[in-house]
Amino acid sequence: MTRTRSSAYASPRQGRSTRSSPHHHAPQRSSHLLITQPDRPRVAGAQGSHLLAERPGAAPDRGLGDLFVVRTAGHVMGPEALGSIEFGVDVLGCPLVVVLGHDSCGGVGAACAALETGMTPAGYVRDVVERVTPSVLAARAAGQVEPDQILAEHTRHTADLLLDRSRVLADKVAAGQAAVVGLRYRLADGSAQLVAARGLDATVPAAS
Known part of the structure; x- marks a missing residue:
């Protein structure tokens, strides 16, 4: 079964429990992945911190082999991160790239603090x-000064920057073979709001 952009985006949103199945992390599943790649949805993600490892609700019912994850502070896009995402999309066939921004993001907080104090970290x-x-x-x-608003803007900016800097990803999106979405994730309740959609027919709520 070939996963599409829409099905990869929809599958984690079908009302599943936010608890991960023990099967997804079992040692026997690791052994299976050494032999074959399972025919399951894959998502290449750029995210700011620790969500998928410590908060399984960020990716409900997903485990080993289901996601190709790229992590950077503030989901900034350097050459290594871009190359890793291109590998996930072009080599592994990931149909969906998710920029997963979360509240209390250290990178966004540090940038805000630097602007307010005029002092930048070493x-x-x-x-x-x-x-x-x-x-x-x-x-x-x-006129958006609330932390959630700034996070949403940074998530949108990252999604657009991915397409601007990666010809591989931009070509895949233009050909209808991949899509990029940005999600704003709330640590307190595990909810996620769509803030950007590129190459996917999805309704993005008005900025708030």
Whole structure:
């Protein structure tokens, strides 16, 4: 069975329990994956922190072999992250890229703090802050100053940046073979709101 963009997006949203099945993490499943790749939905994701490992509700009923995950602070897109996502889409055949932003994101918080204090962190954390700052400025210019609003803007910006910087991904989306969506995830209740959809016929709620 070939997974499509729409089915990959819909499958985690069919009212399933947010508890992961023990089968998805069982040792025998790891052994199976060494032999064959299961015919299951795959999602290449860029996310800011720890959601899929520590919060299974972020990807309900998903386990080993189901997701191809790329993690960076503030879901910033450097060459390594872009290359990994292109590998997931072009080599593994992932039909859907999910930019999963979450509340209390350290990267967004650090960028906001740097703008307010005029002080930037040392080391490579500064690079993360500099990559997130344009999203914070764009949100503020649009009168969006609440943390959830800034996070949504940064998630949308990341989705667009992926398509702008990756010709491989942009070509897949243009050909109808892949899609990119941005989700704003709430840690407290496990809910996720769609904030961006590129190459997918999905209704994005009005910005709030």
